[in-house]
Amino acid sequence: METLRHVVVLVHLVGFAVLFGAWAAxxxxxxxxxxxxxxxxxxxxxxxxLALAAPWGLADGVEMNYAKIGTKLVVLLIIGALLGIGAGRQKxxxxxxxxxxxxxxxxxxANAGIALLWR
Incomplete structure (x- = not known):
């Protein structure tokens, strides 16, 4: 189960890389x-x-940081809104x-920084 969780973390990082890479380009x-x-x-x-926010594949005694998850979700929704606003204006x-x-x-x-630095 831990291996599957690590694969989902990899997919999450790839998504970030695609978003940030496309923006940087x-x-x-x-x-x-x-x-x-x-x-x-x-x-x-x-x-x-969202898949990582589910409490599966965690070692015993490890607890989820729901404040961090909520903050990252809000930032993700704001990014989505900004992308929608920009795409709408382009159209x-x-x-x-x-x-x-x-x-x-x-x-x-900032979302990547929150993931890395907030413990």
Missing amino acids: QAFGGKRQITRMMDWGLAIAGAAG RGATVPPAVFWLVGLLTL
Whole structure:
């Protein structure tokens, strides 16, 4: 069971990498647009994160940190909202507001930081 949990952690990290990598490619490539890869990365990271929030495969005596899980979920929902706002503006022919675009990257990085640093 522990091996399966580690595989889900790997999938979660891949989702983060897809989201952040797609954002970084746009940020440093000059276009600064919301792409479908960002949406896919968000979906992968979110689904794997929810699977990790279930209390399965933990060693005896290990307890879940529900405050951390809740915080990460709220940040994930905000990222999703920002991606939706940016994609909606793109479909109407407008540009993505710089604040929305840069917040996506900042919050994605913050979510990874929360995962790593909050014990």
